[in-house]
Amino acid sequence: MQIKIKSKEKYLIGVSGGSDSMFLLNKYKNQDVIVAHINYNLRPEAIFETLLVSKFCQKYNLELKILSFDSFKIKKNLQSGLRLGRYQFFEKIYKEFNCTKLLVGHHRDDFLETVFLQKKQKKIVTFWGIHKKNNLFNMEILRPFLYWRTKKQIIRICQQKRIPYLDDQSNFTGKYQRNQIRFLLEKKSDFSLFFLFLFYYLINIFKLIILKNQKKILQNWQKTGYNINFFKKIKIKSKIIFLFVNQNFDNVKLTRGKINEIINFICGKSTSGAFLLKKNNYIIKKKWKIFPKSSKI
The missing domain is CATH 1.20.59 (Chorismate Mutase Domain, subunit A)
Known part of the structure; x- marks a missing residue:
């Protein structure tokens, strides 16, 4: 299900090179968009993700902004530090190009993973999971596929339409809590x-x-x-x-x-x-x- 686009909208799209963000970029490639990509320099294959995004943007004549992030400067709480650096970069581009929305590729699996992460951490919450729309760092953030697509559906469509992508292999290890929850959810049926x-x-x-x-x-x-x-x-x-x-x-x-x-x-x-x-x-x-x-x- 594609979101109806207003003609006066200018979108900033956060693209990692993974299936979720490339699926999103492909959907919006004919709209007025700016693409933001970050190379965290944490994995040897990260350069190939940068090249993949660059090639796609060049093919469709899309404006691309790249940040090469020195992740090793973060001494405490790597994930929080990366998140802060990411959104500060997005905010800078958002203001520079007078964007109206930041689009990110979260899907239904991300929503459920966040719910179970909240439960595991015993957080006091006013909302379970992820908001479809919210404001952060002076940006209006929209997640178009949050309620409508699963990871399986996105990968299947990417393969059918030959949308290029490279999923981060660290997402398939048990290193992070979110990954552990993902593995548990994968054991459940689509119906469940x-x-x-x-x-x-x-x-x-x-x-x-x-x-x-x-x-x-x-x-x-x-x-x-x-x-x-x-x-x-x-x-x-x-x-x-x-x-x-x-x-x-x-x-x-x-x-x-x-x-x-x-x-x-x-x-x-x-x-x-x-x-x-x-x-x-x-x-x-x-x-x-x-x-x-x-x-x-």
């Missing part, structure tokens, strides 16, 4: 996977309705200047604290235990104090009100 997807898709509809109501409560609390007495009357305190922290702070890991500690701090007898979320990030309590203090504010 579809109903798993449908189950979480429907749950997300209800979650979004509930989230809308929770955001209204947070907005009403914000209008009071985050008054403590107002907060004490809220029944779903843990949900509101989760939203409050994510709205006002970056990359704070929240557990149910930590949320309860924050609630106890806010509702405690003391009228002043500071709750440390992480380095240089505090919830300040003063004169029956709280306010966030961080580098984000």
Whole structure:
């Protein structure tokens, strides 16, 4: 199922050279697009992926921007560092060419893998899986095939239409948690996977309705200047604290235990104090009100 294209749209497409992104690029190659490719220089075969993308773009006269990324400079949390570098590169091109959307090739398998990763990590979530649309780094991101295509379907179509691709072989090792989850899901039938997807898709509809109501409560609390007495009357305190922290702070890991500690701090007898979320990030309590203090504010 192809998304209807508005004539005034200018798309930035993130292309790795794998089947997902090459399938996406082939679908949109006749539209107004800019192609962004990153060579992370982590694998010897990465140069062949760069050449494959370059050849395809040359064939269809597509604007291509390539970043050669020095991954070995990242000392801690390689995956997070690569993700940050990737989106900073995308953001630069997005602004330079006045793009209206960033397109990425996530599919239904990616959605389910993310659901099971969230469960394994016992994350508190307001949405299961991946959003079809979201905003990140000042970009509107769209995943056209997230609900409509599986990895098997994409590979089959690529082979039928002779769309060139080179899938990253590290995706087929047990090195990363996501890969381990992928191997488990591959053992399930297509029928089971579809109903798993449908189950979480429907749950997300209800979650979004509930989230809308929770955001209204947070907005009403914000209008009071985050008054403590107002907060004490809220029944779903843990949900509101989760939203409050994510709205006002970056990359704070929240557990149910930590949320309860924050609630106890806010509702405690003391009228002043500071709750440390992480380095240089505090919830300040003063004169029956709280306010966030961080580098984000």
